[in-house]
Amino acid sequence: MVAEPATRRLQRYRAAPWWPTAATLFIAELGLGAALLVPITFSDPNGVDPYLARLSVASVLIALPSLFVRRLQPARPVLLALAAVATTYTLLSAGPQILIDLLGSHSGTFDAQVFWSSVAQAAGTLLIALVAWRAVAPEWRPALRMRRLGARGLAAGVIGSVVLIGLGLAVPAGLLGRVALQPVALGRDFPFLGPANALQAFAQEVQFRGLLLGALERTMSPRWANVSQAAVFGLAHLAISYGGPEAPFVPITFLVGLGFGWLVRRTSSLWPAVIIHAVADIALQFGIVQGLYGL
Amino acid sequence: MASDRRRRTATATVPAALALVCLMFGSVPARAGSAWWSPVALSGVAITKVFATGDTIMVRTGAGTTLSSTDAARTFTTVQGNGTFPPAGTVIAGNTGWSIDSSHRVTHNDDLAGGGAVRTDPASPDLGAGADLLAAPAALPGVVVAVSTNGTVWRRGQDGDWKQALLLLPQSLVQGVPRVTSVTAFTQPLSDAIYLGTDGYAVLISTDGGDDWIRAGPGLPSSVYALSADSARHAVYAGTSNGLWVHVLQELPSPPAYQDAALVWRWIGIGAATLVAAALTLLGLLRVMPRRIPGCDPVS
Numbered sequence: 374m375v376a377e378p379a380t381r382r383l384q385r386y387r388a389a390p391w392w393p394t395a396a397t398l399f400i401a402e403l404g405l406g407a408a409l410l411v412p413i414t415f416s417d418p419n420g421v422d423p424y425l426a427r428l429s430v431a432s433v434l435i436a437l438p439s440l441f442v443r444r445l446q447p448a449r450p451v452l453l454a455l456a457a458v459a460t461t462y463t464l465l466s467a468g469p470q471i472l473i474d475l476l477g478s479h480s481g482t483f484d485a486q487v488f489w490s491s492v493a494q495a496a497g498t499l500l501i502a503l504v505a506w507r508a509v510a511p512e513w514r515p516a517l518r519m520r521r522l523g524a525r526g527l528a529a530g531v532i533g534s535v536v537l538i539g540l541g542l543a544v545p546a547g548l549l550g551r552v553a554l555q556p557v558a559l560g561r562d563f564p565f566l567g568p569a570n571a572l573q574a575f576a577q578e579v580q581f582r583g584l585l586l587g588a589l590e591r592t593m594s595p596r597w598a599n600v601s602q603a604a605v606f607g608l609a610h611l612a613i614s615y616g617g618p619e620a621p622f623v624p625i626t627f628l629v630g631l632g633f634g635w636l637v638r639r640t641s642s643l644w645p646a647v648i649i650h651a652v653a654d655i656a657l658q659f660g661i662v663q664g665l666y667g668l
Numbered sequence: 669m670a671s672d673r674r675r676r677t678a679t680a681t682v683p684a685a686l687a688l689v690c691l692m693f694g695s696v697p698a699r700a701g702s703a704w705w706s707p708v709a710l711s712g713v714a715i716t717k718v719f720a721t722g723d724t725i726m727v728r729t730g731a732g733t734t735l736s737s738t739d740a741a742r743t744f745t746t747v748q749g750n751g752t753f754p755p756a757g758t759v760i761a762g763n764t765g766w767s768i769d770s771s772h773r774v775t776h777n778d779d780l781a782g783g784g785a786v787r788t789d790p791a792s793p794d795l796g797a798g799a800d801l802l803a804a805p806a807a808l809p810g811v812v813v814a815v816s817t818n819g820t821v822w823r824r825g826q827d828g829d830w831k832q833a834l835l836l837l838p839q840s841l842v843q844g845v846p847r848v849t850s851v852t853a854f855t856q857p858l859s860d861a862i863y864l865g866t867d868g869y870a871v872l873i874s875t876d877g878g879d880d881w882i883r884a885g886p887g888l889p890s891s892v893y894a895l896s897a898d899s900a901r902h903a904v905y906a907g908t909s910n911g912l913w914v915h916v917l918q919e920l921p922s923p924p925a926y927q928d929a930a931l932v933w934r935w936i937g938i939g940a941a942t943l944v945a946a947a948l949t950l951l952g953l954l955r956v957m958p959r960r961i962p963g964c965d966p967v968s
Contacts, residue, residue: 383956393958396956396957397953400949400953400956401953404938405949408946416924416934417926417940419932421926421953422938423923423936430942431942431945434943435946444954444957445953447958448953464821477809530700543841544840546839550883551837552836552837552872553834553835553837555834555879557831558880561879564863565822574778629789655878662881663883665921
């Protein structure tokens with residue numbers, strides 16, 4: 374039996390409908406991962422580039438040609454989804470500093486700055502979703518599933534929130550850093566950071582379960598599309614310092630991403646996942662006691 | 669034709685990769701700071717009480733033995749009897765004395781030197797019978813943190829207002845809420861920090877009078893039974909399930925701030941890595957994308 378030559382095998386894969394999106398996701402993740410992690414080996418990106426501008430620049434440099442180069446058209450929806458994730462995260466994390474630079478003492482409290490940065494993240498995400506809607510051919514256009522919620526979706530959101538909070542309390546506290554509630558800080562921060570966290574959750578759901586899952590499931594089987602978006606969701610949390618222990622955060626967010634993807638497909642609506650994600654983010658904001666080194 | 673393309677690709681990527689390698693070897697790696705907590709002595713021994721002042725350190729072990737050191741914990745000798753530790757539930761910060769009285773509320777004497785009167789703090793909560801955990805950082809006059817017997821951590825603001833500052837959450841489904849075992853602060857104006865010891869979450873710190881807390885026990889056993897702030901040595905000692913540990917007063921860790929050339933070179937390195945990563949990604953995408961795409965819109 375003669376082994377199939379690699380070039381012929383590649384040609385056979387290229388003919389498969391899932392190939393363009395799967396290859397795009399894999400290669401783009403490698404590239405973005407390199408942009409994120411390679412500088413750590415020779416520099417101190419946390420001190421120099423705390424807002425991950427390098428990730429945003431790389432994502433834009435990769436996504437922009439797909440709008441103009443005909444051969445990259447199949448990659449467009451996935452690359453736009455990844456650009457939405459990276460660029461709006463930079464907008465969110467750098468937002469307070471941008472507001473201080475622009476408005477000085479009129480930029481409000483830090484909580485207010487975070488709120489407005491979250492508004493910018495959500496608006497930026499919707500803008501890129503609009504670009505994706507306009508610039509992607511109908512057969513590859515991601516289904517955002519934002520049109521309906523319904524009683525079933527609402528119930529799924531509420532029940533899912535209760536389950537997730539229960540799981541969060543059941544797992545060992547050290548895994549998440551959910552050590553205590555700080556009532557003074559909660560009363561002070563909630564009016565701005567509560568809505569800010571809800572907006573961030575909305576933006577992330579549009580990015581991962583709207584744009585990315587919506588694009589992947591156009592060509593992949595639902596199961597593989599869900600696993601792929603959850604993997605990207607988990608890996609994206611490599612870049613985020615949320616104050617709690619970071620090592621378990623990627624596998625936990627991978628599992629949560631799987632659950633959200635399943636729920637979005639099951640209910641045909643993005644909103645149940647937005648509700649649960651918002652509740653989880655608010656719980657993390659106020660139940661996590663930050664560590665010295667993110668340990 | 670294919671070899672031409674390969675040559676062009678190599679022409680573009682080799683210099684970029686070489687530049688990246690030069691930057692990698694030319695940059696100075698960031699230095700790690702000193703450990704937040706370091707073991708001092710009595711490894712393997714549970715320490716339930718500690719008091720430190722200068723070179724003198726006294727501890728009580730889990731077995732009930734009192735040990736004393738007069739050489740900054742290098743050697744310990746057994747103290748006959750039980751030894752005398754400072755009274756619990758009383759703190760002196762500057763000229764003000766704070767204590768928990770028999771009605772379980774916080775009292776203060778604002779003129780210790782002049783023999784002033786002891787007054788119950790008007791808004792002080794009832795901390796419960798047996799409450800004796802109290803700290804008042806001299807650097808934040810008027811600020812007090814007290815722990816009630818049900819585990820609630822209270823803080824008194826500089827305006828005299830008392831609020832619940834911290835409610836510990838259960839460790840897991842099967843483990844309960846950890847016990848708050850100790851609270852301490854420097855009685856000389858050295859630091860704003862208030863240190864809270866717990867039997868499960870190691871040590872938590874607040875640097876703003878108890879409003880916000882951070883986990884500050886990396887390296888430390890999770891069971892901390894006693895804390896003692898020693899203003900003379902600028903150190904906090906922790907009695908834990910595994911010996912005596914020390915934290916020497918230091919800044920909270922933060923990313924280094926680079927200036928001028930160091931910053932420019934780092935940005936150039938990060939920028940080069942980003943450009944190379946983006947370029948290689950695009951080349952990879954162009955290489956693997958099918959040449960003919962059925963259903964592709966011709967113009968976008």
